Amino acid sequence: MTVDRAVCIHGHFYQPSRENPWPGDVEVQRSAAPYHDWNERVAAECYRPNTAARILDSDGMIDRIINTYSRISFTAAPTLLAWLERHCPAVYGAIVEADRESRERYAGHGSAIACCYNHLIMPLATRRDKRTQVVWGVRDFAARFGRTPEGMWLPETAVDIESLDLMAEAGILFTILAPHQAAKVRPIGAEAWTDVSGARVETTMPYLCRLPSGRSIAVFFYNGTIARDVAFGDLLSDGQRFAGRLLGAFSRERDRPELVHIATDGETYGHHRDFGEMALAYCLETLEARRDVSLTVYAEYLAAHPPTHEVAVCERTSWSCTHGVGRWQGECGCHSGTHSGWSQTWRGPLREAVVMVRDAFAPRSAEALAALVRDPAEARDDAVGLVLDRWSDEAVAANISRHAPGALSPDDRWRVLALLEAERQAMLMQTSCGWFFDDITEPGSVQVMRHAGRAMELARQTLGLDLEPAFIDILRRAPVNDPDYETGAEVYEVLARPAAVDLSRIGAGTALYALFGLEPPAVASGMYAVRGDWRYRSDAGVQRRILGTVRVRSRVTGEEALFDAAAFFAGMDRVVLGVREPGGDEALRAAWEGMASPDPAGAVSGAFTRVYTASDNERWALARRTAPEIGQAVCAVYRDAAALIDAFDDLGIPAPGAAVHLLTHACTERLLAMLGEGCPDPDRFFALAETMRARNLAPDLPTLGEAASRRIALSLRAAAARPGDPAPLEEIVRTVRCAKVFPLTLSLWESQNLCIEMRGLYPGMQEHAGRGDGDAQRWAEAFRRAAACLGVKVA
Known part of the structure; x- marks a missing residue:
């Protein structure tokens, strides 16, 4: 680090486990339409755009793109990364690669930090679950990023000393908290404390938190004012103003190093705030260009500037509840603001029901595992490897071999696996999202009840322990705001229990x-x-x-x-x-x-x-699979009726409505075919479009836009694979020209990325063109025109 003024922006990127606990797939979530589920929607709006955030020039052309994950500090939440690895491998790969790149930028320290495994509220968990959350979070991180994490995010920044001690025991060097979570500070070696409660802590320095075990951990308290303006204000409407606000937080007369840093939900950058990733990218570029300040990540700053002060934290506090951790156990008054007047008294019974299952199952499970494995705690900690390897036969065999004292019978082998899965489900049922929102009918609450249902089912099968009647009885005391349900017990019966499959x-x-x-x-x-x-x-x-x-x-x-x-x-x-x-x-x-x-x-x-x-998921898959057959069927009907429709037209007789629909679809299919071929004859496309306009036929614009976008991306990939061949680039120009006729909404994100990657070829081609190379001249001209169509700056 070359200067003593540094800026760090932290994004807490996280999604809960949305998978049905039985088959392991995410079900259709209609509120996320047109996407299959909310993970898919947020990935499209935030996680993917941040891997290639656009920076525009003064003319609105894309000048460059950056992977923001490589420059900011970010939480690598296991449940999110597991979903991305399976469903968005390119995004997942870009995030992992960003951490590798950041190590080169930040003196060997990566931008990613770990997270407690499934985002439960640590102060409300048992020591046993806290330990596993930390161990699993570290193991998951190391498996994905190929290194040991230096920092760890506490879910909702909910903190207690025991959790900090377990993190320090696992080798974690630091965590991040909100400013109001600091109670008192003092210089290291001093006796007198200074009260900094009420968010009065100086946030531009790290602090040492001493722990009862003799261990310690560093704590960074982020700038709460700027973080709030990013998350809930309009700072992301202007990346330059965003950078200016961060720079303005440095003291004018400084006599020590300073770190200005903020932490917000990572989803702020693109999901909660449209184009927030672009504002973030511009801010990062602005800061990086300065000589009087540097971008950093927490681990790099901590290595260069160890704490000079120590802190005592306010235990059982969090960043999103002004009442400590009340939001996750009762009606404290915190809510989303979406439903004014709704009661959250359901939170208490839901917490009580989950705790009942946890506390009844845990000792019985440990006892049963003790009869089958050498060390139940070690077997439980090691079970994260089964999840990471998706329960492959090799992973299962290796796990059993490591922990069983001898050969297990098939029944005992099944019992060990089922108990370990029940342990996992018993942690997932404590995920914070179950209590965060406004009603027990909302997806987060239903999801934790589903995990509880799976844990109880496995407890019944392996231990003969039937906890469901007591669970339901407690939920009868949970009032519901949604008038379609009377109590939480009914919500469980209608929305959670039917998810079970055998x-x-x-x-x-x-x-x-x-x-x-x-x-x-x-x-x-x-x-x-x-x-x-x-x-x-x-x-x-x-x-x-x-x-x-x-x-x-x-x-x-x-x-x-x-x-x-x-x-x-x-x-x-x-x-x-x-x-x-x-x-x-x-x-x-x-x-x-x-x-x-x-x-x-x-x-x-x-x-x-x-x-x-x-099921809904099966119907979704079948609908997507059979959708092309609908078009084929309609076209077949049109072919059969084409002569009659032409006769109506020739005689000047108004065609029946059904005939108009058939004709519209047939014309749209012809347009789709032309787009699919790269519009080799634009005049034919223009003529058909004009015919449709004259007849007042409204084509399926979204479908045409998707087809044009796919063809443009295909052409870009062909151009990248055949450097020097202008034909694919000329095809892009033709396709975009045709798309403008209606006009069509194009999805050009992937194509723009490819075009930017190809810009490195342009100077050499220009040089050859200047020497009279006709082929190079044709390619350079085609590339300029294609880039202009895509909104990409060439030089």
Whole structure:
């Protein structure tokens, strides 16, 4: 570090576990539409844009892009990163790479810090759970980033001394708190304390917090005023003003090093505030260009400037509750502000119900594990490796081998795995989001009840411990604001309990996914292994059917079963799934004959002991899979009716409404085909567009925009793969010209990134063009025009 004035911006990037605890997939969340779920939506609005945030020139052209994760400090929350790794691998890779880049920028110190594993409120947890949260958070971080974390985020910055001590024991050097969480400070070695309660602590320096064990940990208290203006004010409307505000926080007459730093939810940059990532990028670039201040991360600053003062923290406080940690255990008065007048008295009974499950299960589980493994605590700590490896057979075998004193029977092996999974679910049921919002019907609360339901189910199966009646009885005392429900018990019965699925339901879903050639989400999650033998199948006409046997094994608990399984599909509203105990070849043949009858749905219902219809997730997957068939069907109808529609047109007779819809769709399909080819003849596209306009035919603009965007990205990838070939670049220009006819809304994020990567070729091509190279001249001209179409500055 070259100067003693430094700035650090911390983003706490986090999403809770949204997966259904049984199959391990995230269900459709309709409030996140048009996205499948909120993880997907926030990834599109925040996590992805921050990997390539735009910095514009004075003409509004993209001058450069930066990966903001490589310059700020950020929380690497395990539940978020696990989802990104599976569903957005490019974003996940860019975040991991950003940490590697930051180590080069910040003297070997990375920008990422760890997080307690699943964001439970540490002061409300048992010492046993606190320890595991820290151990799992460190293990998860090391597995992803290839290094030991130096810092760790406390969920909601909820702090107590025991948690800090466990973090220090795990090798954590520092954490970040809000200014009002400091109680008193003093110079190291002094006796007298200075009261700094009420957010009066000096935030421009780190502090040493001494712990009862003799260990210590450094604490950074962020600038609360600027952080609030970023999160809830308008500072992100102007990146230069954002930078100016940070610079203005330095003292005018300084006699010591100073660190100006803030911490906010990372989702502020793009999700909570549109284009917030661009303001952040401009701010970072502005600060980086200065000679009198430096960007830093906490670990680098701490190494260069060890604490000169020590602090006593206010225990059982947090950054988002002015009442300590009351928000996560009762009606303290804190709420989202969305529903004024709603009561949060439901929080108390929900906390009581979860604590009851935790405290009843934990000692019994430890006792049962003690009879099967050498050290139950070590086995529990090591279980994070199973999650990281998605319960692969190799990971399970290695885990059992490390912890079992000898060879385990299959039943004992299943028991160990099931107990460890119950332990995981018992921590997930304490996730902070369950109490943060305004009603027990909201997704966060329902999710923690689902985790509790899974933990209780496994406790019943492994220990004979039935906790659900007591859990429900406590929830009867939880009032509900939503008029559709009377108590929390009803919410649990209607919204949480039905999420449970067993091996038979997984088997039934496998048949449906197999019918459409899709991978079951339960398999993609890593939680199940399935093997189907589909002996009978028919895809003729609109009716589809499949029948065979399927073996389902839970890789998480080791449970396994074989079923006969069938699926019948005759449209999204006519889906019937069936499973039963295996009946042999003759029984399968008889079932297939029934499914070939005039009433195949009835045949499935009559022949199978368990019958289901499609879930929302299954319907979502099928809808996306069959969507192209709708267009094909409409086009087929149009082809059959085209002559009649033309006759109406020739005779001047107004066409029926259905004919207009058919004609509109057919014209849209022709436009889509042209876009898909890269618009080789723009005049044909313009002519058809003009015909549609003259006939008042309204094309499907969103679909056309998506098709044009896909083609532009494809052309950019072709241009990158064939440097020197101008054809793909010229194709981009044609496609954008055609898109402007309507005009279409284009998604150009990926294409712009590729174009910026290709700018390095431009100077060399320009040089060759200047020497009379005609091919180079054509390429350079094509690149200039393509870049202009994409809004990218060339030079």
